[in-house]
Amino acid sequence: MPSNNTRIVKNTLFLYFRMLFTVVVGLYTSRVILQVLGIEDFGIYNVVGGVVMMFSFLNSGMVASSQRFISYELGRKDIGRLKKVFSTSISIHILLALLIFLLAETVGLWFLNARLNIAAERMFAANWIYQCSILTFMLTVVNVPYNACIVAHEHMKTFAYISILEVFLKLVVVIVLPFLPFDKLIVYSSLVLLIALVVRLIYGIYCSHHFEECKYHLVRDKSLFTDMFSFAGWSFIGNLGFTAKAQGINILINLFFGTAVNAARGIAYQASSVIGGFMSTFQMALNPQITKRYASGEIESMIQLVSYGVKYSFFLLMIIVIPFYIRAPYVLHLWLGIVPDYTVIFLRLVLIMLLIDSMANPLVAAMQATGRIRNFQLIISLIMLSNLPISYIVLKSGGEPYSVMYVAIVTSLIGLIMRLQLLNALIPFDFWKFMRDILLRNVVVCVLAGIIPLYASQYIVNNFYGLLIIVVFSLLVSFFVIYGVGLEKQERSFFVERLRLILRNRRIIK
Secondary structure: OOHHHHHHHHHHHHHHHHHHHHHHHHHHHHHHHHHHHHHHHHHHHHHHHHHHHHHHHHHHHHHHHHHHHHHHHHHHHHHHHHHHHHHHHHHHHHHHHHHHHHHHHHHHHHHHOOOHHHHHHHHHHHHHHHHHHEEEEEEHHHHHHHHHHHHHHOOHHHHHHHHHHHHHHHHHHHHHHHHHHHHHHHHHHHHHHHHHHHHHHHHHHHHHHOOOOOOOOOOOOOHHHHHHHHHHHHHHHHHHHHHHHHHHHHHHHHHHHOOHHHHHHHHHHHHHHHHHHHHHHHHHHHHHHHHHHOOOOOOHHHHHHHHHHHHHHHHHHHHHHHHHOOOOHHHHHHHOOOOOHHHHHHHHHHHHHHHHHHHHHHHHHHHHHHHOOOHHHHHHHHHHOOOHHHHHHHOOOOOOHHHHHHHHHHHHHHHHHHEEEEEEEEHHHHHHHHHHHHHHHHHHHHHHHHHHHHHHHHHOOOOHHHHHHHHHHHHHHHHHHHHHOOOOOHHHHHHHHHHHHHHHHHHHHO
């Protein structure tokens, strides 16, 4: 177990290195793309891509299935079964890619041309983006089993390097885009498709050379196919709710307010995905260990790991969210130059929802590790699907564009509590102790760590130096509050011992 925990730390460090690079490049590329495309074309790119992403619930189910079954067989150390799982996963993903292509070229294409609120003179570009987005998404679908193998084997260094290469290629595209004489929207979507093809080839070559199970052959194991597809089927239902919550709301906003507001929401979600990446990096390193510990029968250890995952995921994200929330207007102006209306309020509300969802992800990993996900997916899907009709009613009643985010925050909070209850039904633990010692403590820490910098910000200048002061001050307050309130006694003792060991080793080296 100590070696596994060490592996989690090392993998987290590799992924953080990847994250820092992608954050810096991502912030720059988003700014340039918005300036080169303009608000309207940027909004078109987001809403058209959102139509394709409406079909992502089909793929998301198999992502969860592939990662769970591959990690589970690695935990059992059954290489023969592992080879069958990989090949079966490839077959299912090819079928899924063809199904998505069929749906996208019929229902999706009709919806794009008949229902979306896009200017007539930009419909050709919108259709071009749509076709590129379909092909890009199909490549992503087929790549899932290879990606799942790298994560399950915990080769996070490789995952980080390939991700960095992908981001670097996108940076090159952004640099050359302003100098190309063609329609920028068409060129950008075409080059993104080319990058997806290159990344797909790299993943395939690496996995086939490093993992013996990554040699595809046709498997006629009806039982395994049924198990994987059954798991994926319930995940399809669960992810349908999340797709409606994300992309369905995006389309609703387009129908009520147009592409300019889509651009504002798209920017807010891009910023939140960058910030949330710091938390998801930790969880990506954590999730394979949750599944492997369950597979090997270490249930108590798995629950402890889930508890730490909920707590530390929240703390890692909170440290970053607080200064961004406080100085959101200035940060957005510094980042983009052009800040569409409603972007600030969208970003602040998305960050609150992100904090709630950060605590849910380790619970989802534990639930998927058990393989018994039917009730979980049905209930959570219904909660998330409720976003769409409630948001429609709110907007139809004259609500502001950002009012849909209040609905999303409430459903995220309800979904978090329900996940905890459903997990407790499968793996009994002290539910109320978890609520008191983890969830409630997280809320108290966030309020204390946020209210002090928020009050102090009124007396700090609103420029770059003021931003630096807020960031440093917020970090110090967060660290002290986490140490004093967020950590339990044994965690504080562990932290102090580790700090003393580091200082002692530095003195020895000197």
